[in-house]
Amino acid sequence: MEFPIFQMPYLGNGMTIALDAVLHVVISHGLAIGAVSMVVVGEYLGQRRASEDWECFARDFLHLIVVLTTSIGAVTGVGIWLITSALAPRGIGSLLRVFFWPWFIEWAVFTAEVVIVLLYYYTWKSWTGERKKPHLRLGLGYVAAALCSALLITGILSFMLTPDGWPWNKSLWSGFFNPSYLPQFILRLGMAYFLGTLFSVTYLVFTRRDGNFRKEALAFFSKLALFSLAVTFLSTIWYFMVVPSAFKTHSLYAVMTSRFSQQPELFWTITIGSALFLLLFWLAALRRSVLSVRILVIPAIIVTILFVTQFERVREFIRGPYLMPGYMYSNQVLLEEEPLFAKEGMLPNSYWYNATTEPDNPVSRGAFLFALNCSACHTIGGINNIMNRVRGRTADGLYVILGHTQDMVPFMPPFSGTDQERRTMADFLFHLANGTIKIGVPSRFTPLNGGPEHE
Amino acid sequence: MNSLFDLLLQKPLPGPWLQGLLFVSFTLHLLFVLFTLGTAILAFSYLLIGHWDGKPWGLRLAGRIANAFRSHKSLAVVLGVAPLLLIQIAYTIPFFNGINLFAPYWLAIIILLITAFLAFDLLVHHLDSHRLVQVMLGITGLFTLLAVPGIFVLILTVSEHPAGWTTIIEQGYRLNGALALHWLFRYLHVLGAAVMFGAAFHYFFAAEDRKERRSLLRLLVAAILLQIILGLLLYASLPDKPEITANLFLFAGVAGGTLFLWYLFTLTGKGESLLSLELTVFAMMFILVSMLLGRQLIQNRTYLPLTAALQGKTLAHKKKTNVFARKSLDRYQARLNIVYDNGATIYANSCAFCHGELADGNGPEAKNMEVRPENLGAVRTTASYLHKILIEGIPGSAMPYFTFLDRNKLDSLAEYLNTNHQLIGNPEPVPVTVSTANLKQAKQIYAQTCSQCHGADGRGTEQSRSYLPPPPDFTAYSLTPRQMFDVISNGYHNTLMPGFGTLPEGVRWGLVKIIFTKRDSGGKK
Numbered sequence: 001m002e003f004p005i006f007q008m009p010y011l012g013n014g015m016t017i018a019l020d021a022v023l024h025v026v027i028s029h030g031l032a033i034g035a036v037s038m039v040v041v042g043e044y045l046g047q048r049r050a051s052e053d054w055e056c057f058a059r060d061f062l063h064l065i066v067v068l069t070t071s072i073g074a075v076t077g078v079g080i081w082l083i084t085s086a087l088a089p090r091g092i093g094s095l096l097r098v099f100f101w102p103w104f105i106e107w108a109v110f111t112a113e114v115v116i117v118l119l120y121y122y123t124w125k126s127w128t129g130e131r132k133k134p135h136l137r138l139g140l141g142y143v144a145a146a147l148c149s150a151l152l153i154t155g156i157l158s159f160m161l162t163p164d165g166w167p168w169n170k171s172l173w174s175g176f177f178n179p180s181y182l183p184q185f186i187l188r189l190g191m192a193y194f195l196g197t198l199f200s201v202t203y204l205v206f207t208r209r210d211g212n213f214r215k216e217a218l219a220f221f222s223k224l225a226l227f228s229l230a231v232t233f234l235s236t237i238w239y240f241m242v243v244p245s246a247f248k249t250h251s252l253y254a255v256m257t258s259r260f261s262q263q264p265e266l267f268w269t270i271t272i273g274s275a276l277f278l279l280l281f282w283l284a285a286l287r288r289s290v291l292s293v294r295i296l297v298i299p300a301i302i303v304t305i306l307f308v309t310q311f312e313r314v315r316e317f318i319r320g321p322y323l324m325p326g327y328m329y330s331n332q333v334l335l336e337e338e339p340l341f342a343k344e345g346m347l348p349n350s351y352w353y354n355a356t357t358e359p360d361n362p363v364s365r366g367a368f369l370f371a372l373n374c375s376a377c378h379t380i381g382g383i384n385n386i387m388n389r390v391r392g393r394t395a396d397g398l399y400v401i402l403g404h405t406q407d408m409v410p411f412m413p414p415f416s417g418t419d420q421e422r423r424t425m426a427d428f429l430f431h432l433a434n435g436t437i438k439i440g441v442p443s444r445f446t447p448l449n450g451g452p453e454h455e
Numbered sequence: 456m457n458s459l460f461d462l463l464l465q466k467p468l469p470g471p472w473l474q475g476l477l478f479v480s481f482t483l484h485l486l487f488v489l490f491t492l493g494t495a496i497l498a499f500s501y502l503l504i505g506h507w508d509g510k511p512w513g514l515r516l517a518g519r520i521a522n523a524f525r526s527h528k529s530l531a532v533v534l535g536v537a538p539l540l541l542i543q544i545a546y547t548i549p550f551f552n553g554i555n556l557f558a559p560y561w562l563a564i565i566i567l568l569i570t571a572f573l574a575f576d577l578l579v580h581h582l583d584s585h586r587l588v589q590v591m592l593g594i595t596g597l598f599t600l601l602a603v604p605g606i607f608v609l610i611l612t613v614s615e616h617p618a619g620w621t622t623i624i625e626q627g628y629r630l631n632g633a634l635a636l637h638w639l640f641r642y643l644h645v646l647g648a649a650v651m652f653g654a655a656f657h658y659f660f661a662a663e664d665r666k667e668r669r670s671l672l673r674l675l676v677a678a679i680l681l682q683i684i685l686g687l688l689l690y691a692s693l694p695d696k697p698e699i700t701a702n703l704f705l706f707a708g709v710a711g712g713t714l715f716l717w718y719l720f721t722l723t724g725k726g727e728s729l730l731s732l733e734l735t736v737f738a739m740m741f742i743l744v745s746m747l748l749g750r751q752l753i754q755n756r757t758y759l760p761l762t763a764a765l766q767g768k769t770l771a772h773k774k775k776t777n778v779f780a781r782k783s784l785d786r787y788q789a790r791l792n793i794v795y796d797n798g799a800t801i802y803a804n805s806c807a808f809c810h811g812e813l814a815d816g817n818g819p820e821a822k823n824m825e826v827r828p829e830n831l832g833a834v835r836t837t838a839s840y841l842h843k844i845l846i847e848g849i850p851g852s853a854m855p856y857f858t859f860l861d862r863n864k865l866d867s868l869a870e871y872l873n874t875n876h877q878l879i880g881n882p883e884p885v886p887v888t889v890s891t892a893n894l895k896q897a898k899q900i901y902a903q904t905c906s907q908c909h910g911a912d913g914r915g916t917e918q919s920r921s922y923l924p925p926p927p928d929f930t931a932y933s934l935t936p937r938q939m940f941d942v943i944s945n946g947y948h949n950t951l952m953p954g955f956g957t958l959p960e961g962v963r964w965g966l967v968k969i970i971f972t973k974r975d976s977g978g979k980k
Contacts, residue, residue: 002548002765004624006558020565070529071572078532078539079565085543086558089551094462096543101467107480107536114533118526167784170460249796249864258858262846262865326787327462334461335783336776349772355621392923397853400809400820407804409859410795441627443559 003089004352005371009442010382013087013375014316020083022309024076026195029188029308032069033146034196036117038221039065040139045220047132053213059124061203066121070114088376090332091323098166098175098324099156106152113145150192154185161243161319167326183239184315190232191311195304197225202297205290215288222286229278236311247318250411254317255310271310274303320411323376329413331376338416346372346417363437363447366428369421371445373413380432380439391433399426460780461773463547464766473545474751480537482747487531488604492646493653494524495575495600497674499593506586512666514582519661520653521579528572546614546758548765553614556623560606571600601646608642615757616694633694640689647685648743651678655735672719672730679716683709697753704749711742798871801864809853814876825949826852826924831872833938835882840931841869851923851950882933882971889965897965900958905966908951913973922951929973939967 008016042058045051084092096103120138127135155176159166166175201221208214240248253261260266281300284292323330333341340349346369347353353372357364370378370386378386390398402422406414415422431437440446466473498521505513542550554561574596578589612634613623619634630638654675662668686709697705715738722730795801803812809828811818816830836844845865848856857865873879889897902911908919913929933939943963946954955963 002769003551004555006555008562016562066525067573067576070525070532071576072569074529074532075565075568075572078536081539082564083562085551085554086561089547089555090463093543093547093551096540097462097465097467100540100544103540104537107533107540110536111530111533114529118529122526167787244791245794245796246791249794252861252863253859256861261858261861262842264862326784334776335787336779339779339783340776344775352624356624392848392850393855394825394851394853394923396824397826397855400823400853401855403820404808406790407808408855410793410804411859444624444627 002351004356005368005375005444006086007371007375007379007443007445008087010379012377012379012383014377015383016087017080017083018309018313018316020076020079022305022312024073024080025191025308025312026305027069027073028077029150029192030195030199031065032073032113033143033150033189033192034194035061035065035199036069036139036146036196037143037193038196038200038224040136040143043136043139047136051213053208053210054217057204057208057213057217060207061200062121062124064203066117069117074114088323088332091328094324094328095156095160098159098172101172102152102155102176106149109145109148109152113142113149116142116145147189150188151185154188155181157315158184160324161247161315163325163327179242180239183235183242187232187235187239187311190228190235191308193228194225194232195308197221197228198297198301198304201225201285201293202301205294205297211290214290218285218288218290218293222282225282226279226286229282233275243318246410247320250318250320251314254314274307277303317411321406321413331373331413331416333372333413333416338414341416342418344418345421347421362424363428363431365421366424366437367439367445367447369417369425370428373415373417373425375445380442380445382442386429387433390429393430393433395426395430398429399423402426461769464769464773467544470545473541474755477538477541477545478747478751480534480541482744484531484534484538485747486652486743487527487534489645489649489652490656491524491527491531492600492604492649493651493656494520494527495571495597496646496650497653497657497671498524498575498578499597502589502593506590512664516657516661516663516667516670518579518582519663520657521575521582523657523661524575524579528575532568546762549614549617549758549761550610552617552620553610553612556613556620557606557609557628559628561610564603564606567599567602567606571596571603574599604645604649605642608645609638611754612638612641615754617757617761633692637689637692637694640685640692644682644685644689647678647682651675651682652739652743654678655739658730659732659735668729672722676716676719679712679719683712693753695756697749698756701749701752701756704745704752708742708745708749711738711745714738715742795860795864796867798867798869798874801860801868802871805857805860806868814872824853827948828853830934830938831878832876833935834876834878834932835880835935836878836932838869838879840928841872841878842866845869849924851925881974882939883936885936885964885968885971887961887964889961889968893959893961893965894968897962897969900955900962901966901969909970913970924950926952929970931974933971933974936964936967936971939970940964943967 007013011019039058039062042054042061046053046055046058081092116138120135120142123131123135123138155178158178158180159175162178162180164174164178165171166178201218204214204217204221208217240251252264252267256263256267278300281293281296284296319325321329323332326335328334329338347365350368350372353368357368370380374386378384378389380386393401399422401408402415402425405412415425417425428437432439437447468476498517501513501517501520503513504510505515505517574592578592578596581588581592609630613619613630616634619631622631623629654671658668658671658675662671686705690705715735718734718738719730793800793804795804802814807814807818808820809818809824810816810831811821811828814831816828818828821828842865844854845857845868848854860868869879901909906916908916908922909926909929910916910919915926915928919926934942940963942952943958943966944954944956946952955966958966
């Protein structure tokens with residue numbers, strides 16, 4: 001590998017990306033697409049019904065949205081890229097090349113989005129009367145640009161789950177317009193408008209005073225929300241129909257993790273219960289009950305964010321052993337490299353191992369093999385702690401398991417390395433779990449001391 | 456091309472195009488970065504002047520300057536997408552290594568930017584709040600914001616100096632002397648440029664009267680002078696002296712700056728007349744572009760040969776892996792067809808390599824283990840005990856825990872095992888008749904010897920439960936009579952369980968019988 005090892009201590013790589021990405025999805029879908037669409041609709045209704053209330057609601061709400069999207073939304077979006085650049089350079093470097101043109105076009109679209117939304121925002125008070133119509137068109141133009149953005153990004157995200165014929169033909173088109181592309185796009189749209197209406201009613205019930213307007217707007221948003229809920233539900237079914245069964249079968253585990261994997265009924269109870277709660281929330285809103293919305297809207301937002309988290313977690317988890325299915329394993333080893341490393345060794349092929357570690361130290365070798373093979377998912381002492389995963393196993397047992405990771409655990413990549421390297425890493429893990437090896441700098445896996453028989 | 460496919464070898468555009476696009480998009484991005492930084496620095500400075508220097512116009516100017524912040528920062532962020540994409544493609548390895556070597560700082564950019572942006576947004580909308588609140592928001596916003604170009608400069612500096620990479624790894628996220636000094640001047644040079652561009656921008660778009668314009672003009676002059684000094688220091692701190700073309704561009708930039716400065720002096724001499732917008736834009740873009748061209752050439756001196764050398768190495772590596780390409784794709788296709796949703800598939804993939812296809816404990820890996828895998832065909836246990844083993848594993852053996860398969864999957868595995876090997880249920884009756892005397896002796900031996908580890912009730916003792924591996928719980932787990940007899944006679948290989956082959960055969964069968972009774976007794980003595 002041409003890149004040194006870096007891992008986010010304690011959190012691990014997956015959780016670091018997840019924390020940033022979920023925040024981004026909530027803002028980019030919920031505010032940048034969903035809520036701004038509601039603002040444009042609000043402005044339109046203000047014109048159509050000659051309603052000062054709708055006009056002011058839309059204008060004030062837009063202010064909050066612009067503050068949040070241009071600071072948190074934009075930064076967390078680029079943030080996903082910044083994080084992967086540090087944690088999975090080979091993965092992101094490869095994805096950038098497959099999707100060079102969509103990515104480049106996204107730059108133009110993203111810039112257009114920002115320019116239009118700023119214009120829309122700053123011209124609200126000055127473009128009045130005759131110019132109200134072009135102002136509304138500006139809003140529509142923004143929504144169109146935001147949807148283009150979503151169309152481009154979804155291509156890349158869905159590729160990482162269902163690359164279709166790409167591993168064989170390496171064609172951008174078959175990678176981009178892959179089987180899960182359309183269902184995922186519609187699902188994201190459903191999510192966006194569901195969140196958008198949710199944020200809109202939150203702003204409505206906590207900032208507007210006029211009772212009649214509140215009730216009118218509440219009923220309006222509820223209808224839209226119930227429609228988005230139906231779209232989300234149906235597209236989720238469609239989405240899961242096109243995901244390969246070999247991946248799909250791990251969905252439940254993806255959500256429940258080792259801790260709760262033996263209580264599948266818990267998953268169904270919580271999922272169905274939460275969905276029913278959201279349905280009831282909107283039915284109450286449809287009946288124009290401002291009080292129940294005020295009490296329940298924050299829990300409803302939390303539940304929705306949990307659903308978003310669940311969806312993204314499943315999508316990221318079930319493709320399991322692959323970062324790019326058919327091309328690269330999740331530990332950034334290429335599928336076709338694994339047999340080479342089994343023959344020649346992983347360490348002789350690692351520039352950074354040879355440049356930074358003292359040769360012939362089995363502990364450094366074991367630590368480096370762990371870093372190269374496992375650190376994409378496992379930490380030492382943090383989330384998905386490898387010490388808990390291997391505790392209790394014998395060294396020979398670990399050696400055996402390392403040779404069959406991809407068989408035994410279907411979402412793990414195979415161990416890459418020679419038989420001797422497999423033995424070295426098994427010993428390293430054994431001593432690590434038994435406390436005879438300690439790690440010094442966790443982000444780079446520098447061992448502090450060696451196990452007794454390694455001296 | 457398909458026969459040699461490694462994505463890191465691919466350039467989606469020819470080299471010159473890639474570099475040209477990178478240069479243009481980076482210049483555009485940097486321009487708005489400078490506006491953003493300059494806006495923040497100036498707004499905060501005028502805020503301080505307004506509050507503590509008793510100059511109310513400073514506050515008004517600060518407010519107008521700060522108003523531009525939102526647009527500048529938004530554009531700076533989005534315009535950064537293209538250069539980030541292009542530099543990661545054009546100089547993949549040096550750039551990613553630069554990021555990696557200072558990854559914690561790089562990741563901090565996200566939090567720094569969000570904090571800075573929110574602080575400034577709050578400041579702009581609370582210009583009527585208490586001055587201490589304003590200053591706190593300003594300080595928070597400014598310091599977090601100014602850290603970001605420091606980090607970008609750091610990453611670029613490191614990526615341009617591969618000779619220092621291993622030292623940085625060893626020192627743990629620290630720059631050494633010469634590079635640190637170079638970084639410092641480079642960073643200050645960016646901040647100086649920010650004041651220069653910010654002052655020029657707000658001279659035209661925020662200042663409303665002569666006093667404000669004069670103040671900004673003075674700042675512009677000071678910033679250019681400072682830039683010349685900082686530029687010279689930066690030039691002196693370059694580890695290798697640039698080649699002639701780079702020097703020419705840098706010289707053009709300095710010359711442009713000096714001429715512009717002279718023009719500014721003549722203007723202040725005349726006192727009244729306004730700075731010309733066209734001339735200012737032209738002069739400043741001329742300075743920016745020639746300086747950036749010089750910078751690009753200096754950068755290319757390390758980037759290009761390094762990238763070419765690595766390209767060669769990657770190609771050689773790719774040729775070696777290429778022979779496995781077709782086979783690994785076939786394997787990928789095959790794996791997509793394996794669905795772990797039924798006991799048979801799970802057993803064949805997750806269990807058989809140890810326990811064997813016939814479940815007799817003779818899988819291909821069995822020979823590599825001291826504690827051999829169990830012969831599953833001989834196990835007679837309960838559904839809940841089997842589940843317990845599956846979710847806890849057996850400490851002190853290779854048997855791991857299988858909680859990575861959800862309950863439904865483990866149930867289907869248990870069902871599969873039971874259908875094929877009658878795993879769940881009581882053991883068959885002992886096939887020989889055991890005399891009362893033998894049984895009596897066996898009872899005595901169990902009470903005196905066996906119970907030390909297995910416990911009088913067959914559940915094991917407090918101490919033995921911590922053995923690696925611990926003895927099984929006889930109230931829920933047995934083997935077939937023959938297998939049990941063999942273990943008593945020969946011991947359980949490589950565990951604490953010794954063989955009792957010296958006992959008379961009848962007594963050993965008696966022990967089997969006694970152990971089996973633990974299953975029915977439910978643990979009663």
